[in-house]
Structures are given as C-alpha cells and as structure tokens.
Amino acid sequence: MKSTYLDDNIPSTPGKFKMEKSNYYHRLRWHPHLAKVTFWSVVFFGLIFVFLFNSSTISTDLSHKSLKIKSWGGPGWEKRVKSSAKIRSETETGYSVLVTGAAGFIGSHVSTALKRRGDGVLGLDNFNDYYDPTLKRARQVLLEKRGIFIVEGDINDTVLLNKLFEVVHFTHVMHLAAQAGVRYAMQNPKSYIHSNIAGFVNVLEICKNANPQPAIVWASSSSVYGLNTKVPFSEKDRTDQPASLYAATKKAGEEIAHTYNHIYGLSLTGLRFFTVYGPWGRPDKAYFFFTKDILKRKPIPVFESGNHGTVARDFTYIDDIVKGCLGALDTTEKSTGSGGKKKGDAQFRIFNLGNTSPVPVSDLVSILEKLLKVKAKRRVMKLPRNGDVPFTHANISLAQREFGYKPTTDLQTGLKKFVRWYEKYYGSGKKSDH
Numbered sequence: 001m002k003s004t005y006l007d008d009n010i011p012s013t014p015g016k017f018k019m020e021k022s023n024y025y026h027r028l029r030w031h032p033h034l035a036k037v038t039f040w041s042v043v044f045f046g047l048i049f050v051f052l053f054n055s056s057t058i059s060t061d062l063s064h065k066s067l068k069i070k071s072w073g074g075p076g077w078e079k080r081v082k083s084s085a086k087i088r089s090e091t092e093t094g095y096s097v098l099v100t101g102a103a104g105f106i107g108s109h110v111s112t113a114l115k116r117r118g119d120g121v122l123g124l125d126n127f128n129d130y131y132d133p134t135l136k137r138a139r140q141v142l143l144e145k146r147g148i149f150i151v152e153g154d155i156n157d158t159v160l161l162n163k164l165f166e167v168v169h170f171t172h173v174m175h176l177a178a179q180a181g182v183r184y185a186m187q188n189p190k191s192y193i194h195s196n197i198a199g200f201v202n203v204l205e206i207c208k209n210a211n212p213q214p215a216i217v218w219a220s221s222s223s224v225y226g227l228n229t230k231v232p233f234s235e236k237d238r239t240d241q242p243a244s245l246y247a248a249t250k251k252a253g254e255e256i257a258h259t260y261n262h263i264y265g266l267s268l269t270g271l272r273f274f275t276v277y278g279p280w281g282r283p284d285k286a287y288f289f290f291t292k293d294i295l296k297r298k299p300i301p302v303f304e305s306g307n308h309g310t311v312a313r314d315f316t317y318i319d320d321i322v323k324g325c326l327g328a329l330d331t332t333e334k335s336t337g338s339g340g341k342k343k344g345d346a347q348f349r350i351f352n353l354g355n356t357s358p359v360p361v362s363d364l365v366s367i368l369e370k371l372l373k374v375k376a377k378r379r380v381m382k383l384p385r386n387g388d389v390p391f392t393h394a395n396i397s398l399a400q401r402e403f404g405y406k407p408t409t410d411l412q413t414g415l416k417k418f419v420r421w422y423e424k425y426y427g428s429g430k431k432s433d434h
C-alpha cells in the first residue's frame with residue numbers, strides 16, 4: 001500500500017516534477033526553520049547518494065557475480081548437469097566424474113575418453129585467456145557433441161562447487177584445472193597462487209565435506225623435479241629445488257594434498273605429467289608455437305644449456321597420458337571420510353606419466369621441419385633463467401606396476417598427428433593468429 005502511495009507521488013513527467021519542486025520552495029519561504037532541516041536533509045541525502053554512487057561499482061561487480069550465479073542456476077541448468085554426469089547404464093566402471101579444466105588440452109581429451117566408455121562426465125572450466133580462448137570454445141563444442149556439459153566457472157567459486165556436489169554425487173574428481181606454463185610465472189605470479197594453490201585447496205575443501213567423499217586424481221607436473229641431475233626422475237627423488245614458481249605451486253599442491261589425505265581421509269592420486277603434446281594442444285608450448293612460426297618463416301628460439309649442451313624433454317603424447325589418467329582413476333580406492341571426518345587411512349599416490357625417452361629440442365625442430373616441409377630459422381640461444389630446466393626424463397615403473405601404464409607413441413609419430421590436426425584446424429596459416 002505504502003509503495004502505491006509513493007508511486008502516486010512520483011512525477012510521471014519532468015513538467016510535473018518541476019511543479020512540485022517549485023511548490024516545495026514556496027513552502028520554505030513560509031517556514032524559515034525548515035531551511036535548516038532542509039540543509040541537513042540535503043547533506044544527509046547527499047551522503048547517501050555518494051555512498052550509493054560509490055557502491056554502484058561494487059554492485060556492478062556483484063551484479064557480474066550474480067549474473068554468473070544466474071547463468072549457472074535453475075532447473076534447466078540442473079537437468080543438463082545431471083544428464084552430463086549420468087553414468088551410462090551398461091558401463092563397466094560406472095563413475096560419475098567432475099573434470100575441472102575440461103576445456104583445456106588434457107581435460108578435453110580425458111573427458112572424451114571417460115564419456116566414450118560410459119562414465120558420467122561433468123566439466124568445469126573458467127575459459128580464461130591465458131591462451132586463445134577460441135581454442136577452448138572449439139574443444140567445448142566437441143565435448144558438447146559428445147554429451148559433455150562444461151559448466152563455466154572458477155574452481156575458487158565455493159558456492160558453485162557446493163551446488164555441483166549438491167546436484168551430483170560425484171564418485172571421482174579429475175582435477176586438471178591449473179595455471180600452466182613455466183615461463184609465464186614471472187609475468188603473472190599471482191595467477192599461479194590463485195589457481196594452483198587457492199583453487200586446489202577450494203576443491204579439496206569441497207571434496208572433504210562431500211558425502212560421500214569422491215576419490216581425487218589431480219595434475220601435478222614433472223617440473224617438481226626442478227634442478228635434479230639424477231636421471232631418470234623417480235617418484236622417490238627429492239623435489240625441493242624447483243626452478244619456477246609454477247613448479248613450486250605444483251610441489252605445494254602435492255604437500256597440501258598429503259595433508260588432506262592425512263586429516264580427512266581423502267583418496268588422492270597425483271600425476272606428474274611430462275611435457276604433454278598432441279592434437280588440440282596448448283599454443284604456449286614450444287612444439288605448438290614452433291609449428292606456427294616455422295610455417296610463417298619466422299625465427300624460433302631454440303634453447304641450449306651451458307657449453308652448447310643439449311636441452312631435452314621427455315615429450316609424452318596425449319593418448320598415452322589419457323591412458324595413464326584412466327589407469328590412475330580406475331585404481332583409486334574410496335576416500336574414507338565423510339562430512340569432513342576421517343574414518344580410516346586413505347590412499348595417497350604420486351606417479352610419473354612420461355614417455356621414458358627424452359628428445360633434444362633441436363631434434364624436435366628437425367622432425368617439425370620434415371613434417372611441415374619448411375626449413376626452420378633457428379636462433380640458438382642459452383637457456384634463459386626464467387623457469388626452464390635443462391632436461392626431463394621419467395622413470396615410469398611405478399605407474400607401469402600399478403596400472404600397466406605403457407606409452408606407445410614416439411615423438412615422430414605423435415608430432416605427425418599433431419601437424420595433421422594443426423593444418424586442418426588452422427588451415428594454411430589463415431587462422432593461425434593464436
């Protein structure tokens with residue numbers, strides 16, 4: 001009723017408003033003591049106005065947030081979430097998996113493989129612009145065609161994650177969302193803390209409180225071996241001399257995971273990936289931008305270590321990595337806690353997922369030259385001290401023993417598949433501004 005009254009007094013045209021205003025001033029002349037009241041009222045309302053104006057920026061931010069919240073809520077959205085995470089009835093394993101970073105390179109491949117065999121898969125990705133987001137959107141389109149819904153959101157968004165766990169009882173979380181790239185860590189260090197530490201802790205917090213708690217498999221990195229010189233790198237080796245903030249956050253992730261396993265009974269498996277490559281890969285990786293620049297006849301920086309030493313990587317093909325991820329997932333034991341309380345010891349594992357045959361970066365360039373039929377303009381330079389390590393080499397016997405992990409794709413074969421995809425996706429250099 002009151003609002004109707006107020007509404008009735010709101011001038012509907014500027015003309016009417018002016019009339020009221022003049023009336024008001026007229027009354028002021030008859031009641032001089034009202035001038036004081038009016039003055040303080042103006043000051044008071046002025047302050048309120050200033051406050052509202054200032055908070056309008058906050059409310060804009062909030063409205064972005066609430067827009068986001070709106071964009072993921074509602075019955076239609078919940079239906080999509082449930083249907084994507086639904087296990088196909090005849091499937092052998094019958095998992096319902098939340099894949100974070102599903103629009104990413106490894107995430108999109110793993111999601112597809114899980115869905116193909118009948119597991120329920122729900123993706124989560126914030127589609128950030130660390131590298132060309134159109135590539136992430138293209139992966140999303142592919143996944144959608146396969147019945148995988150990717151929820152757009154950040155792993156730090158507690159409200160969203162809680163909602164997802166309310167809608168679906170995930171049996172597993174494949175946590176692949178991260179801020180990647182060893183060299184970019186010098187430009188944007190906070191993004192590594194945000195995703196690889198704060199975001200990971202948020203995921204663990206949600207999982208620890210979930211009932212039932214899911215088993216978690218997450219992405220660590222070969223970079224945790226840092227400046228180690230003993231090869232091949234074995235899971236038992238020291239990991240306390242990282243060469244980049246990226247590596248340090250991945251190492252911190254392993255320690256944090258151990259804590260959650262110890263206190264809350266979460267089943268946790270960390271995978272140390274060794275320079276993964278292949279179709280639908282990441283444009284920030286050397287093999288990817290070397291391809292682009294060789295095709296454009298642009299010079300490429302090829303690193304060498306001191307005294308013209310070789311810089312080498314244990315490049316691992318994406319299909320082998322996917323097999324490793326699924327093997328790790330299939331051998332997880334259940335988490336033992338519930339509602340944030342540990343009920344018994346839970347599984348904690350770390351595995352190397354590499355190829356076990358390091359290749360010098362100069363050989364990688366030679367393979368690309370042959371595949372692309374273009375001579376590279378090599379600019380050989382000293383390995384910069386910005387996060388890179390001279391070599392990586394995985395000992396994979398642990399993964400082999402635990403779930404029969406056995407990579408089968410050599411660099412030549414894998415790069416051939418990559419180049420085929422690259423040429424199809426980007427055409428003859430037209431779309432290659434990534």
Ligand SMILES: O=C(O)[C@H]1O[C@H](OP(=O)(O)OP(=O)(O)OC[C@H]2O[C@@H](n3ccc(=O)[nH]c3=O)[C@H](O)[C@@H]2O)[C@H](O)[C@@H](O)[C@H]1O
Pocket residue numbers: 180181182221222223224273274275276284285286287301302303304311312313361388389390
């Ligand atoms: O497995 C990992 O744990 C990490 O793999 C990846 O790191 P890296 O192995 O360093 O891959 P990538 O950048 O492709 O460089 C490949 C090679 O090219 C050399 N390299 C690189 C750049 C350049 O300009 N020139 C050059 O010679 C360079 O020295 C190196 O020898 C991921 O970025 C990281 O997110 C993480 O997942």
